[in-house]
Amino acid sequence: xxxxxxIKKQNNPQKFDFxxxxxxNPNVGKSTVFNAxxxxxxxxxNWSGKTVTNAIGYYKFREYTLKxxxxxxxxxxxxxxxxxxxxxxxxxxxxxxCIIVVVDATNLERNLNYVLQLLxxxxxxxxxxxxxxxxxxxxxxxxxDELSLQLGVPVVCTSATxxxxxxxxxxxxxxxxxxxxxxxxxxxxxxxxxxxxRIEQIYNQCTNICSSCIKSNNExxxxxxxxxxxxxxxxxxxxxxxLILLCLIFWITIVGANFISEYLSLLFNYIKGVLYSxxxxxxxxxxISDFLINGVFTTLSWVVxxxxxxxxxxxxxxxxxxxxxxxxxxxxxxxSCFYKVGAHGKQSLTMAMxxxxxxxxxxxxxxxxxxxxxxxxxxxNSFIPCNGKLPTLxxxxxxxxxxxxxxxxxxxxxxxxxxxxxxxxxxxxxxxxKLLSMTILKGQKSSFMLELPPYRKPQFIKTVVxxxxxxxxxxxxxxxxxxxxxxxxxxxxxxLNINNISLLNYxxxxxxxxxxxxxxxxxxxxxxxxxxxxxxxVIPIMLMAYSSSxxxxxxxxxxxxxxxxxxxxxxxxxxICFLLICMFHFPCSTTCLSIYKECKSIKLTALSMxxxxxxxxxxxxxxxxxxxxxx
Amino acid sequence: MNSISLDKVKFGEMxxxxxxxxxxxxxxxxxxxxxxxxxxxxxxxxxxxxxxxxKGSIIALRKDDCKKIKVKLLL
Numbered sequence: 001x002x003x004x005x006x007i008k009k010q011n012n013p014q015k016f017d018f019x020x021x022x023x024x025n026p027n028v029g030k031s032t033v034f035n036a037x038x039x040x041x042x043x044x045x046n047w048s049g050k051t052v053t054n055a056i057g058y059y060k061f062r063e064y065t066l067k068x069x070x071x072x073x074x075x076x077x078x079x080x081x082x083x084x085x086x087x088x089x090x091x092x093x094x095x096x097x098c099i100i101v102v103v104d105a106t107n108l109e110r111n112l113n114y115v116l117q118l119l120x121x122x123x124x125x126x127x128x129x130x131x132x133x134x135x136x137x138x139x140x141x142x143x144x145d146e147l148s149l150q151l152g153v154p155v156v157c158t159s160a161t162x163x164x165x166x167x168x169x170x171x172x173x174x175x176x177x178x179x180x181x182x183x184x185x186x187x188x189x190x191x192x193x194x195x196x197x198r199i200e201q202i203y204n205q206c207t208n209i210c211s212s213c214i215k216s217n218n219e220x221x222x223x224x225x226x227x228x229x230x231x232x233x234x235x236x237x238x239x240x241x242x243l244i245l246l247c248l249i250f251w252i253t254i255v256g257a258n259f260i261s262e263y264l265s266l267l268f269n270y271i272k273g274v275l276y277s278x279x280x281x282x283x284x285x286x287x288i289s290d291f292l293i294n295g296v297f298t299t300l301s302w303v304v305x306x307x308x309x310x311x312x313x314x315x316x317x318x319x320x321x322x323x324x325x326x327x328x329x330x331x332x333x334x335x336s337c338f339y340k341v342g343a344h345g346k347q348s349l350t351m352a353m354x355x356x357x358x359x360x361x362x363x364x365x366x367x368x369x370x371x372x373x374x375x376x377x378x379x380x381n382s383f384i385p386c387n388g389k390l391p392t393l394x395x396x397x398x399x400x401x402x403x404x405x406x407x408x409x410x411x412x413x414x415x416x417x418x419x420x421x422x423x424x425x426x427x428x429x430x431x432x433x434k435l436l437s438m439t440i441l442k443g444q445k446s447s448f449m450l451e452l453p454p455y456r457k458p459q460f461i462k463t464v465v466x467x468x469x470x471x472x473x474x475x476x477x478x479x480x481x482x483x484x485x486x487x488x489x490x491x492x493x494x495x496l497n498i499n500n501i502s503l504l505n506y507x508x509x510x511x512x513x514x515x516x517x518x519x520x521x522x523x524x525x526x527x528x529x530x531x532x533x534x535x536x537x538v539i540p541i542m543l544m545a546y547s548s549s550x551x552x553x554x555x556x557x558x559x560x561x562x563x564x565x566x567x568x569x570x571x572x573x574x575x576i577c578f579l580l581i582c583m584f585h586f587p588c589s590t591t592c593l594s595i596y597k598e599c600k601s602i603k604l605t606a607l608s609m610x611x612x613x614x615x616x617x618x619x620x621x622x623x624x625x626x627x628x629x630x631x
Numbered sequence: 632m633n634s635i636s637l638d639k640v641k642f643g644e645m646x647x648x649x650x651x652x653x654x655x656x657x658x659x660x661x662x663x664x665x666x667x668x669x670x671x672x673x674x675x676x677x678x679x680x681x682x683x684x685x686k687g688s689i690i691a692l693r694k695d696d697c698k699k700i701k702v703k704l705l706l
Contacts, residue, residue: 075660110662110686195656200664203686229682229689230673238676332691336677339693345680369657447655447696452682452689 014058016067018177019095023087023118024102025111026073027453029130031055032160033102034070035466037170052082052366061170066177069096077117078195081369091121097177100169102128105135105142105157106454108214112206113199115151116187123183125153126172132157133164134456141215150209152186161459228455232329242330246352247419249321253314253356254390260309261391268301287495294551295491296484299537302552303483306536307357308475310387314356316467323458328450335448341430342437342445344373347380351429354384355422358591360474361386362598370446376436378595379608380429382587383615385422388535392582393418395539399562400575425583428615440607478534478590486533490552493530494544508545518617519577519624521569528581533589538582573627577620584616635704637669638681638697645670646702653699662686669702 024030034042038057055070071090072083079085091099101118103111108129118125127147135142148155154172158165175181187205192198231237272293279289321327327349335345346368354361361381368374385393397417398410405413437443493504504526512522523545531538539561540552546568547553565575586609587595596605634649648667651658662685663669670684675691682691 075657078656078660080656107687110688113660113662196651196659196664199659200666203662203664203667206686226672233673233675233682235676235678328691332680332682333676335675335691335693336679339679447653447658448680448691448693449655449657449661449696450691451661452691454689 014067015065016058017064018097018174019067019069020173020177021069021071021090021096021099022102023071023091023099023114024073024128025075025104025114027451028073028102028104028107028111029160030070030073030102032459033100033128033130033158033166033169034068035462036160036163036166038068052086054086059170061174064174066170066174074114076114076199077121091118094122096124098124098126098173100126100128100173102130105129105132106138106140108140108142109203109206109210112209113202116189116202116205119151119153119185119187120189123152123185124176125183126169126176127151127153127155128165128169129155129157130160133159133162139216143213143215147209147213150186150213152184154181154183229329229452232326233333238333242333245321245326249314249317250355250422251415252317253310253387254394256313257310257387258391260312261305264305264309265301268297268305272297272301290495290551291488291491295495296487298540298552299487299490299534300479300483302536302540303479303534304475306391307388307478307534308472310390311357311471311475312468314387315360315471316464318353318356319463319467320458320460323456323463325453325455328452331450332452335450337430338433339445339448341434342373342441343376343430343433344368344370344446345448345450347373347377347433350377350381351384351426354381354386356387357474358382358384358386358587359594362591362594365598372441372443373446375599375604376433376441378599379436379604379611380432382591382608382612383425383429383432383584385425385583386535386588388588389582390418391536392539393421393579395558395561396575396579396582397421398558399565400572400579402558402562421579421583428584432611432615482533482589486530486537490530490537490541490544494551502548504545505548517624518581518620519573519627520581520620521574523568524574524578524581528585531588532586535588573624573631576627577623580619580623581616584619585613586610587612633703634701636698637671637683637692637700637702638694640669640671640702640704642671642673645705647705648700649703650701651699652701653696661690662688663690663700668705 022030022034034055034057037059039059042055042057052072054072057068057070059066059068069090071087074081074083074087077084077088077091079088090096099118099122101115103115115127129142129144144155144157154176156165156169156172158169160166172181176183189205190198190201192201232241275293275297276289279293330352331345331349334348338345338347349367350361350364353364358381361384362378365374365377365381368377394414397414401410401413401417493507494502496503498506507526508522510522511525515521515523515525523542526545527538527541530541537552543561543564544552546564586592592605592609595608596602599605637646640646645668648663648665648669650665651663667685672682672684672689674681679694680691681694681697682689
């Protein structure tokens with residue numbers, strides 16, 4: 001029972017009086033209830049030994065402190081998946097003094113399957129009938145007292161997004177936890193070896209309970225919502241809407257991030273100046289000062305300035321899209337493409353997440369149930385360029401277009417080329433998925449099942465705030481853990497000299513012939529290798545190597561970058577090859593670590609690094625060969 | 632009354648599940664068990680995936696899987 005040990009031994013063990021758990025189906029508003037109860041006093045992590053998210057928070061009721069554990073949302077409490085095993089173990093351990101089972105009032109019959117399974121294991125339960133307002137507006141009327149009688153537990157109606165019913169929920173759960181309210185066992189489930197038979201009989205009981213508790217059920221209202229879905233998923237309007245929405249999100253991310261990045265860069269430059277004068281005042285050794293400022297701090301500031309703004313924009317937008325209920329429709333629409341290559345429709349979503357950050361995309365692959373299809377999604381995730389690679393791609397594309405277009409037209413053409421590159425990435429992803437399905441990851445195609453929750457208006461401010469908090473923490477952590485050692489190594493390579501030539505120079509000269517073979521050069525290769533910790537540092541490393549300056553420098557304009565590159569032998573072909581190898585090479589260190597954590601296989605992690613690199617090199621070789629023949 | 636496979640049911644027509652030839656626990660958990668009422672609602676862009684109403688919620692299934700579920704039309 002590893003999961004339990006993890007909860008009992010926390011980093012900051014806060015004292016609490018009672019432990020409460022939140023359980024229920026996915027898409028019932030469990031997270032909303034959790035957030036409403038605990039506010040920002042929560043901590044998200046993983047269940048020990050498993051790759052399932054676990055959230056723990058605290059709230060106060062009168063003078064008591066209650067600890068809330070958010071169990072994974074599952075449709076059942078058998079032991080068919082990691083999530084179910086965790087929930088089961090936890091419930092049977094008796095750690096919780098009260099379990100709040102959150103139920104979607106608009107969908108009571110299906111939710112009762114979970115509730116009845118829960119009630120057969122423990123009676124210390126409060127039924128939280130969430131989305132109650134929504135049910136009422138749909139004409140669904142539930143007899144609360146009758147439901148409570150039949151289940152033997154208290155029932156509290158809530159509308160967590162509006163904040164209704166939370167106080168009653170706190171009181172009810174406290175009463176159960178403290179023993180003030182007693183519940184009684186009313187549910188008996190038959191034990192059968194045939195799983196389908198067992199669930200069938202549970203559903204028979206659910207139907208009976210519902211027929212005596214649900215007074216009226218207006219089905220006509222739902223046909224209006226179906227109309228929206230018919231527009232979102234039909235042949236003519238479905239694809240354009242999807243493309244426009246995704247392009248819009250990408251565009252807002254790129255433009256907004258650019259804007260914020262510039263200001264962050266100014267801030268970091270200012271801090272750099274302050275550090276410089278500080279070190280000079282304290283007479284710190286020149287070499288150490290240079291190491292700290294130009295090595296460590298510069299890398300740190302690059303990583304934060306480049307990664308934080310796009311992630312701060314993209315992921316909140318993505319979360320809003322998720323809360324609105326639209327995301328499953330994307331998987332629904334695109335499933336055919338993925339099914340034909342042996343993958344899963346949900347891979348479209350993990351690819352979209354990979355655009356924000358490859359590491360997050362890899363972790364997001366948890367939404368795919370079949371291990372084989374999950375592995376395909378994980379290995380191909382890094383084909384989609386992440387936010388860290390975007391400034392690099394945009395800068396080099398801009399340079400390629402320098403003598404061809406200019407001004408406003410240039411920004412449009414740059415955007416179109418970027419779109420083309422992303423479409424190329426998608427194409428390569430599908431092709432690679434097909435190849436993997438036919439060779440290394442051969443296996444059965446899973447049966448697909450996806451719930452399409454009703455469209456709901458997301459809680460804008462709350463979603464954005466929670467997402468920002470998570471993302472900012474992630475980037476800053478990565479900046480410290482990855483950027484600092486990376487900066488140290490890069491500085492050493494550039495400033496440690498043997499016979500007056502830096503290690504960096506030795507490396508670039510050594511790799512140059514190999515680079516030239518693929519249409520690149522030694523500097524590009526070393527920049528990609530040293531950029532393994534963080535892709536954002538590739539161009540600064542290149543500039544450092546070209547200018548032999550010993551420090552990573554930024555470019556102040558595209559013209560300046562263009563000059564440096566052309567004076568170092570860059571041609572159109574090399575720029576194109578660079579774009580290709582930048583997109584198709586081994587993922588960054590954070591992503592590789594995530595890949596290992598998610599599939600626990602060195603073989604798969606190695607494949608995830610080798611496959612993109614091989615594809616990139618092959619493409620470069622082809623472009624180089626074709627280019628040298630025709631130009 | 633004869634059973635037909637789920638992929639042959641027209642949109643908006645309600646039917647009752649009589650036989651399931653797929654061994655996926657999640658299908659049972661979501662409510663696709665013998666005796667459940669199921670109604671096709673709409674299909675995806677490329678037509679290979681269909682959304683159904685089951686027990687008050689909307690669940691999407693692939694056409695290939697639908698061929699393995701037998702139902703009886705509710706008239």
